[in-house]
Amino acid sequence: xxxxxxxLSQEKMCGIFGYINYKFSRSRGQITQTLxxxxxxxxxxxxxxxxxxxxxxxNKIVLVKRSGNVNQLQAGIDEIASxxxxxxxxxxxxxxxxxxxxxxxxxxxxxxxxxxxPSDPNNEFVVVHNGIITxxxxxxxxxxxxxxxxxxxxxxxxxxKLTKHIWxxxxxxxxxxxxxxxxxxxxxxxxxxxxxxxxSSHFPNDVVACKRGSxxxxxxKKKDGHPLGGLISVVQSETCDAMExxxxxxxxxIVEHTRKVIYLEDDDVVHFGDxxxxxxxxxxxxxxxxxxxxxVQTLDxxxxxxxxxxxxxxxxxxxYEQPESLANTMRGRVQFDEGSILLGGLKNYVDIIRRSRRxxxxxxxxxxxxxxxxxxxxEELTNIxxxxxxxxxxxxxxxxxxxxxxxxxxxxxxETKDTLNALEYCARNGAFCVGVTNTVGSxxxxxxxxxxxxxxxxxxxxxxxxxxxxxxxxxLMFGLMVxxxxxxxxxxxxxxxxxxxxxxxxxxQVLQLDSQIKALAEELKGARSMLLMGRGYQYATxxxxxxxxxxxxxxxxxxxxxxxxxxxxxxxxxxxxPVLVMCTSDLGDLSAAAPTSRLEQIKSCLQQVLNRKGKPIxxxxxxxxxxxxxxxxxxxxPQTINCLQPILNIVPLQLLSYHLAVLxxxxxxxxxxxxxxVTV
Numbered sequence: 182x183x184x185x186x187x188x189l190s191q192e193k194m195c196g197i198f199g200y201i202n203y204k205f206s207r208s209r210g211q212i213t214q215t216l217x218x219x220x221x222x223x224x225x226x227x228x229x230x231x232x233x234x235x236x237x238x239x240n241k242i243v244l245v246k247r248s249g250n251v252n253q254l255q256a257g258i259d260e261i262a263s264x265x266x267x268x269x270x271x272x273x274x275x276x277x278x279x280x281x282x283x284x285x286x287x288x289x290x291x292x293x294x295x296x297x298x299p300s301d302p303n304n305e306f307v308v309v310h311n312g313i314i315t316x317x318x319x320x321x322x323x324x325x326x327x328x329x330x331x332x333x334x335x336x337x338x339x340x341x342k343l344t345k346h347i348w349x350x351x352x353x354x355x356x357x358x359x360x361x362x363x364x365x366x367x368x369x370x371x372x373x374x375x376x377x378x379x380x381s382s383h384f385p386n387d388v389v390a391c392k393r394g395s396x397x398x399x400x401x402k403k404k405d406g407h408p409l410g411g412l413i414s415v416v417q418s419e420t421c422d423a424m425e426x427x428x429x430x431x432x433x434x435i436v437e438h439t440r441k442v443i444y445l446e447d448d449d450v451v452h453f454g455d456x457x458x459x460x461x462x463x464x465x466x467x468x469x470x471x472x473x474x475x476x477v478q479t480l481d482x483x484x485x486x487x488x489x490x491x492x493x494x495x496x497x498x499x500x501y502e503q504p505e506s507l508a509n510t511m512r513g514r515v516q517f518d519e520g521s522i523l524l525g526g527l528k529n530y531v532d533i534i535r536r537s538r539r540x541x542x543x544x545x546x547x548x549x550x551x552x553x554x555x556x557x558x559x560e561e562l563t564n565i566x567x568x569x570x571x572x573x574x575x576x577x578x579x580x581x582x583x584x585x586x587x588x589x590x591x592x593x594x595x596e597t598k599d600t601l602n603a604l605e606y607c608a609r610n611g612a613f614c615v616g617v618t619n620t621v622g623s624x625x626x627x628x629x630x631x632x633x634x635x636x637x638x639x640x641x642x643x644x645x646x647x648x649x650x651x652x653x654x655x656x657l658m659f660g661l662m663v664x665x666x667x668x669x670x671x672x673x674x675x676x677x678x679x680x681x682x683x684x685x686x687x688x689x690q691v692l693q694l695d696s697q698i699k700a701l702a703e704e705l706k707g708a709r710s711m712l713l714m715g716r717g718y719q720y721a722t723x724x725x726x727x728x729x730x731x732x733x734x735x736x737x738x739x740x741x742x743x744x745x746x747x748x749x750x751x752x753x754x755x756x757x758x759p760v761l762v763m764c765t766s767d768l769g770d771l772s773a774a775a776p777t778s779r780l781e782q783i784k785s786c787l788q789q790v791l792n793r794k795g796k797p798i799x800x801x802x803x804x805x806x807x808x809x810x811x812x813x814x815x816x817x818x819p820q821t822i823n824c825l826q827p828i829l830n831i832v833p834l835q836l837l838s839y840h841l842a843v844l845x846x847x848x849x850x851x852x853x854x855x856x857x858x859v860t861v
Contacts, residue, residue: 195296195311196223196282197397199378199428201388203275203456205404209235210269213258215438216280219427220251222434225495225641225850228282230295233258234307235267235278240385242304243267246295251282277388279378279428281309287317288334297380298337300345305382308344310337311395311430312375320370336373343367344379360384361452361461364391365470368450368463374598378428387454390428393447396596396624399460400427401477402439426453432480432620433639440480444622449473481621494849496642496733500835501692504685506637506647507828510654517682520675522662530631533613534663537587541568541612543575543603544591547645547725551652552591554721558677558824559660562670572599575606582610589615591656593640593648595623604628617655619648633659642850644733646835649725650688650828654681657824680822687819691832697816698833701798702840704814708759711738712750713834714786715763717779722763722827726834733852734841743786754793761834762787765802765818765826787811800830 198219200212207215216233231254232246245261247253262269281296288294300306314320317336320343325331329342347366351358358366364379374394381387390397404423427435428451435442443460445451450461450470461470492498499506514524527534534540540559542552549571556567565587572590576599582588588607592600595618604625608614616625616632619640626632637651661677664670705711711730713723723740730738741750743762754760764783784807790797796813802820809815818829842849 195284195430196220196228196434197279197309197311197376197378197428197430198223198281198434199277199279199309199388199390199426201277201426201428201453202273203386203425203453204423205425206272206274207276208270208272209267209276210262212273212276212278213269216278217251217255217258218437219429219434220254220280220282222437223282223429223431224251225433225643229285229290230283230292231281232283232295232297232309233278233280234297234304234309234380236276236382236385237267238271240382242299242307242380242382244297244299244304244307246292246297248290248292248295275386277380277386279307279309279380279388286313287336291333294333294335296335296337298333298335298341300341303382306341306344306348307380308337308341309378310340310375312393313373314339314371314375315373316371317373340367340371340377343370344381348383359452360387360389360454361450361459361470364389364450365463365468368393369468376430384454387452388426388428390445390451392445392449394598394601396430396594397445397449398429398432398435398622399443399445399451400429400435400439401425401441401443402427422456426458433641436480441477442480442622443475443477444627446627447624478622494642494839494843495640496644496646496835496839496849499640499642499646500832500839502638503647503650503832504688504692506651507654507688508685509636509638510651511658511681511684512636514658515678515681517678520671520678521665522658522678524633524658524662526632526634527615527659527662530613530615531663531665534587534615535563535565535666536585537565537613538583538585539566539568539587541570541582541586541588541607542591543570543572543588543600543607545572545597545599547649547728548591548593548597548600548652550721550725550728551649552589552656553724554653554718554827555656555660555824557718558657562660562664562667562673564667565663570603572597572603575599576602582607582612584611586612587615588612589617589656589659590625590629591617591652592623592625593619593635593637593645593652595620595625597625601625601628615659617652617659619651643852643855644729644835644838644849646729650831653828654684654825657681677822677824680825684821684825684828687821687829688832690819691829692836694816694818694833695836698836699840701814701816702837702844705759705837706841706844708736708757710753711736711759711761712753713738713740713761713763714743714746714783715740716743716783718823718827719763719765719830722830722834723761725831726761726838729835729838730841732855733838733849734845734847735852736841736845743783746786746789751789751793754790754795756794756796758795760790760795760797762790762797762799763830764799764805764808765830766820766823784808784811800833802826802829 297307314336376392376395614629616629635651715723727738727740799812
């Protein structure tokens, strides 16, 4: 069980987009452009090939697939259109189009391995797929033994050929079968995680979508712009008027068309055919399809949020959005006059959290670092021990989880597979589960007992910036709300809340250092390795800063706790290895004379770096002559209360990683080998 989940967890997120126009006149050219536009909205998720499937005038399915980016796919479409083979001018009243961006898992990037995957040379059935089918090799052998010839290396082609195989078996027996029934038989043979769209020349006006473990969203839009009559909040199986439907793995591909959506649950099967929309779910005992009613929700996402505006890259835009995103995270929740916090998603569950034996934080990557940054303050405020669990490591073990544990699951997308696996394990063991996500309707948001929406806004760049700082603030608000019944914590709580009020303005002050940081990046751009050192609250800052530098500038970097310097990392110090050191005043009481304060300890580490001819770059928030003397270069950041200082300290490192990547000619928003979400 754990091996399968570990295997699944290593794959990255592809992108699915489907567009259905029913009694809604569109030229084939408009349809293909809608599909391509949807794929462009999904580019940030990471991919290495792309493709679309549309129908010709005889309802035969035409595939256009290209290795590379969406621009290369567009060139392939233009080539076909100019040849006259697939005219773009005809007006189609009803049409089903599906599209996909693929991240190579089974087989290298190639035109053949790109999705949609066909069932046969005539493209009777075509499939796009996010996820991994773990028993594909067994199914492939069975199909090969039945005469099916495979063209690609993908597990998805197995699904397409299995669909045709089952269809042919029914045809031989003259059995009639509907498209959703056919797909249901296919799903019963599959193991693994998936989100699928199926299109067929046998059902030219039908599409079937289904999911298990990978996200899928259905968008709805009537011809007058309102979904299903505008005021209806629940979709039931019914015949629809003229409308458009959008199926996507991410809301960013839908929001420009409609904000009315349905978040599909695991084992949901959506069928649209001849104007009838039906949503089914599989009964776990009978494995039969049972029709469902679904609530239509409104996307909390603006189109402007997924556009670059006047910025050259999404990452830079999102760094500069942090004053506003932090204000949005706190808006309506922080009562500055009263020095209190109210989180609507937690207010009915605070007593449960206060009675807990321990708080366990589950996360991966940047989300893990945000929990690490907040841990010290949460323990101090709540007097509850906080346990950090890297979700990808947790699933390799079977650790004890108790009913009086409170488990927090932190994920920007709310779909991180390792974190979801940990959630399912903890839920089975009776723990109380809290979600912290940036995505309403995500799997973590739905499967936890309660949660916090960080409200950072859409984040498109692969390297997370504003979501990280909003996660820290959200977790601090969690701690502040839980400790509201502790009289001894009142002065500390009020001090933190007061500091939160000035936080957005202080982030703006940090952003004014951009030119200094760009000059520093010019000096460091040739480095092959970097070390970032800190302790206390700043250990998380160093870990996150090192991650940002390595993921977009491709410079090897390590975040090091200064207490560990003499246990190996000191051997890496040399004149050629830049050493960035966090020396802000949250390290200790600056007025204390005790030489063992954390600030004094870090000065001792600085001295060791200097003794090895290192050139430390010091981040400081106060006047300190001894620090200035030891620094090769010093960067002055604003000062705030200690638990918020990691937010001010990470912004210069975000800017540094950005400028390093630009100066080294790297793709800032879509770094190689990485995707925005790791979901299956």
